[in-house]
Amino acid sequence: MSEIKKFQVTFDCAEPERLARFWCEVLGYVVPPPSEGFASWDDYWRSQLPEQRDSWFACIDPSGVGPRLYFQRVPEGKAAKNRVHLDVRVGTGLVGRERLAALEAECARLVALGAVHVRTLLADGINESTIPMQDIEGNEFCID
Template sequence: MQDPKFQITVDCHDPDAQARFWAAALDYELQPPPEGFATWREYWTSLGVPPDEVDDGFDAIVDRSDRGPRVWFQRVPETKSLKNRIHFDLFVGGGRAVPLGERKRRVRAKATELEAIGATVRNVMDSPEQGHFAIGMNDPEGNEFDVV
């Protein structure tokens, strides 16, 4: 049986900005337009999508190793209004085999890197008695994710 392929779709106001943020956060790359098209705008309008519904720039990212899912950023008019029902966890600490102090250092370093490109810290989850440390963050449009 073939492994299922899937795409994660994120509603947002600015697909290009979100694609660039998440490409950096996940170490993905911006997905180039299909062969034969110079831009995504050219591609989408060739399929009959009205030009006023097409953004300039990129709207999707892909895993450099082709193992992870494609992430597509879909422009919508409304803003995020409630807590996410699904979110990303970025595992950068190395897991429980890594000493807690080192995991904290790695998580803080990644959070600092993400703040530099537009993320904000929502909360810090520090439970040394449980051996857990994570930083809750928001992407530039307020979507929640955790760095663990």
């Protein structure tokens, strides 16, 4: 039997800390403590070479169950649709109007954080409702 591997999800982005803090709010994740020997992340970044400052940031699931999210600064902007995206599972087990209400409430909360509501896909008899969105840097994700 295969061993289960831990993994992280990596985002290329322009502003790693800002995007990490957005996803902390979306998922209930937290920023881990700074590296050993540093009282704060600001202290850590000040110790780095200028070209390395603010080059990455991360957030973690406080329960230890979900994957670590890692955000790395890249020089180029987003150019095309994501090949992989996150589905934020807020409607699990819900159907019909109850599911749609939960999705719409979460959509409103995330829009207030800076996300963009792309559209609402209503249940069609085969698939349940879902709401495609974009985070604060334009990365696609869905409320499912």
